[in-house]
Amino acid sequence: MSRLELSRVSAFYGDAQALFDIDLVVEPGEIVAIIGSNGAGKTTVLRTISGLVRPREGSLQYDGRDLASTHPWSVVSHGIAHVPEGRRLFRDMSVQENLMMGAYHRNNAADGKVDLDRVYTLFPRLAERRDQLAGTMSGGEQQMAAIGRALMARPRLLLLDEPSLGLAPKIIETVFKTIREINSEGVGIVLVEQSAQLALETAQRAYLMENGRIVKTGSASDLMNDDAVREAYLGL
Amino acid sequence: MFSMPLPLFAEQIINGIVLGSMYALVASGLTLIWGTMRMLNFAHGEFYMLGGYFFFLLISSLGLPPALAVPLAISLVFLIGLAVQRLAVHPLLGRPQWEFSTLVATLGVSIFLQNAALHIWGERFKTVPYFINGTIDIVGMRLSYQRLLILAVAVVAMLAMWYLLRRTRFGMALRATAMDRDAAMLYGVNVYRVFTITFGIAAALAGLAATMLASINSISPWMGAPLMLKGFVVVVLGGLGSFPGAIVGGIIIGIVETLGVITWSSQWREVISFTVLILILWFRPWGLFGVKES
Numbered sequence: 001m002s003r004l005e006l007s008r009v010s011a012f013y014g015d016a017q018a019l020f021d022i023d024l025v026v027e028p029g030e031i032v033a034i035i036g037s038n039g040a041g042k043t044t045v046l047r048t049i050s051g052l053v054r055p056r057e058g059s060l061q062y063d064g065r066d067l068a069s070t071h072p073w074s075v076v077s078h079g080i081a082h083v084p085e086g087r088r089l090f091r092d093m094s095v096q097e098n099l100m101m102g103a104y105h106r107n108n109a110a111d112g113k114v115d116l117d118r119v120y121t122l123f124p125r126l127a128e129r130r131d132q133l134a135g136t137m138s139g140g141e142q143q144m145a146a147i148g149r150a151l152m153a154r155p156r157l158l159l160l161d162e163p164s165l166g167l168a169p170k171i172i173e174t175v176f177k178t179i180r181e182i183n184s185e186g187v188g189i190v191l192v193e194q195s196a197q198l199a200l201e202t203a204q205r206a207y208l209m210e211n212g213r214i215v216k217t218g219s220a221s222d223l224m225n226d227d228a229v230r231e232a233y234l235g236l
Numbered sequence: 237m238f239s240m241p242l243p244l245f246a247e248q249i250i251n252g253i254v255l256g257s258m259y260a261l262v263a264s265g266l267t268l269i270w271g272t273m274r275m276l277n278f279a280h281g282e283f284y285m286l287g288g289y290f291f292f293l294l295i296s297s298l299g300l301p302p303a304l305a306v307p308l309a310i311s312l313v314f315l316i317g318l319a320v321q322r323l324a325v326h327p328l329l330g331r332p333q334w335e336f337s338t339l340v341a342t343l344g345v346s347i348f349l350q351n352a353a354l355h356i357w358g359e360r361f362k363t364v365p366y367f368i369n370g371t372i373d374i375v376g377m378r379l380s381y382q383r384l385l386i387l388a389v390a391v392v393a394m395l396a397m398w399y400l401l402r403r404t405r406f407g408m409a410l411r412a413t414a415m416d417r418d419a420a421m422l423y424g425v426n427v428y429r430v431f432t433i434t435f436g437i438a439a440a441l442a443g444l445a446a447t448m449l450a451s452i453n454s455i456s457p458w459m460g461a462p463l464m465l466k467g468f469v470v471v472v473l474g475g476l477g478s479f480p481g482a483i484v485g486g487i488i489i490g491i492v493e494t495l496g497v498i499t500w501s502s503q504w505r506e507v508i509s510f511t512v513l514i515l516i517l518w519f520r521p522w523g524l525f526g527v528k529e530s
Contacts, residue, residue: 014332052418072421081422088419090412101412105424107405153423 002028002063002079002156002188004049009058011048018044020213022058026157031179031189033203033220035196035233040209042192043085046159049190050082051075062157077105081155085162085192087146091135095126095145098134102152112152119148122178140171147178157188164195176202196233200224208233240498243376248494254383256490257390261445262463263470263482264397265438271414271477272434275335278342279320280442280467281460282349287313287443288455289353292362302367302447306389310443317439320345321432329431346460353457361454386448393444394483400437401479410434414477442467469513475526484524488512 004026011019019041026032034042047053048060051072060068065078076082081102089098099119103112120127123144129137134145143163150158160179164172179202183189193199200206200220208216208229216223223229240248262284269277290312294305324341328334368381401407412420413430421427445463446455453459470489474481489509496508516524 050422052421071426073424073426076422076424084419084422088416090415090419092415093411097408101408101420101423104405104408104412149423 003061004080004157004188004190005059005061006045006049007059009048009055009060011044011053011055013044013053018053018212019048019055020211022048022214024207024214026188026190028156029183029186029188030205031183031191031203033191033193033199033206034209035193035199035206035223035229036209037233038194041212042209043161044212045209046082046084046161046190046192049075049159050080073105076153076155079154079156080159081150081153081157082159083146083150083161083163085165087142089134089142089145089149091133093134094131095134095137096130098145098149099126099152102149103154105153115152115154119151122151122181123148139166140168140175143167143171143175144178147175147182151182155187157190158182159190159192161192162194163191164193164198172198196229200234247377247379248498249491250377250379250387251383252491252494253487254387254390254490255494256487257387257394258445258449258486259463259466259470259490260483260486261390261393261441261448262467263474263486264394264479265441266464266467267471267474267477267479267482268410268434268438268441270471271479272410273325273329273338273431275325275338276342276468277435277438278339278464279324279345279349280342280438281462281464282346282353283313283317283439283460284442284446284463285353285455285457285460286316286349287446288450288459289357289362290443291447291450292364292455295364296362306444306447309447310440313443314436314440317436318432320439321435325435326428326432329428350457350460357457359457361456363454364450366451382451389444389448393441397441397479406430406433466509469509471523473513473516473523475523478523478525478527481523481525 006022006024009019009022010017022045024045034045036042044053048055049067051067051070055068060066062078062080067075070078090101099116100112103115106112125141126144126148129141134142137145163175163179167175176198179189191199191203200223203220206218206220206223207214208223216226216229262280266277266280269275287309290309291305294300294308295302300308324345325338328337328341331337366382367385371378371380401411409420409425409430412425413427417427466489470485471482473489474485489512492512493505493509497505
């Protein structure tokens with residue numbers, strides 16, 4: 001089944017090494033959180049999985065396929081959808097066009113329409129705003145559109161980068177409720193979050209990163225009860 | 237200018253729009269390339285030049301009618317555009333300082349193509365006859381069929397571009413790439429293919445402008461440079477990367493130049509267009525349709 005496995009992955013930005021020997025596994029249908037402070041390399045792990053960053057060493061397998069040699073634009077058609085940090089919507093396209101871009105790789109307009117209805121059911125707010133330019137919406141609406149665009153790709157694994165960033169607590173609650181709903185349909189999720197509390201409450205397992213390395217891993221509750229994690233990341 | 241009789245004034249406005257529509261074709265290619273790839277193409281004038289020569293050869297050597305020679309000439313320029321992108325630009329993309337190296341590479345292509353044209357076709361200026369002769373009188377204005385035809389072709393070309401960008405799958409991919417290259421890649425767009433095809437389309441638009449102007453201006457190895465310069469003025473005026481900006485900017489420059497040349501003299505042509513550019517940038521540094529960088 002669709003298992004993601006990174007083993008001993010290292011990656012660079014130019015000459016600067018960003019990731020050191022990353023070992024990470026996501027089982028099908030699992031929610032895995034990656035926590036850590038700013039600049040720890042969490043985003044780079046996601047960018048490596050989706051092909052925007054090439055690993056220099058190590059192996060990167062999904063569903064028995066070698067992702068490290070897959071073009072970045074082909075990754076999505078293997079069932080991995082990435083909601084990047086800062087949403088990265090196509091700002092001068094309408095909400096509906098953004099959603100349809102999520103289905104671009106399938107090149108099947110009829111399927112696209114079916115999925116569009118599903119996304120509008122999940123996010124009724126997006127249905128109201130379908131003709132609005134994506135760049136003019138509020139942060140919460142943009143996050144919903146970004147997740148909606150990813151769902152349009154029919155992923156089996158969803159990469160979410162800082163979905164709570166810049167959102168009001170009320171909106172965060174809605175977004176995370178949706179994330180659990182999506183997961184309950186069998187979609188695996190890699191959740192990168194600065195808010196460790198939120199991440200550990202949502203995930204089953206978690207990885208803690210520092211300076212480009214994974215320094216701790218375990219079940220979410222283990223990390224929640226870890227003294228070092230509590231002190232440094234949960235402020236307890 | 238204001239002592240001019242009204243029909244003559246209107247006639248000049250229309251001539252300005254005709255000229256401006258050709259500037260718009262050249263500029264829209266530059267702006268497409270900037271918008272999708274964030275690079276400047278200094279070989280753009282040579283795509284225009286090749287369009288002129290291909291058209292001339294198809295008409296004079298093969299004796300083809302313009303209705304066949306135009307699409308054939310722009311198809312050839314399209315292929316040249318693809319080749320230039322793949323050979324000279326693509327290998328540099330994503331490497332350190334690619335913004336600068338692609339600029340130098342296209343400058344090299346420009347020099348190469350100019351000298352190749354000089355070597356192959358010589359320095360004698362070539363001309364092609366008007367597609368249709370004659371003029372039409374409308375409410376006191378005298379307009380040549382040739383110029384009206386040029387205007388019609390420009391309108392059709394712009395509508396076709398609008399359709400391509402807004403209503404096709406490739407247009408979606410192009411716009412997505414222009415707005416956010418990484419996000420486009422994440423959702424399945426092969427942005428490098430988009431870059432190559434965009435280059436071809438931009439070249440073809442310049443080639444189209446050349447076939448239209450071939451009977452009014454003459455064809456020479458150096459015909460591209462002034463047009464490219466004008467194209468850059470239009471693109472900066474309209475806002476880098478903005479397609480509507482290229483059209484409106486082109487028409488503004490076309491009208492102002494035509495009126496200026498009538499009022500003063502043709503030596504002032506460049507002075508006039510650059511004055512307009514500087515004035516507009518004074519108030520809107522990001523151009524008429526550009527987006528203010530935050």
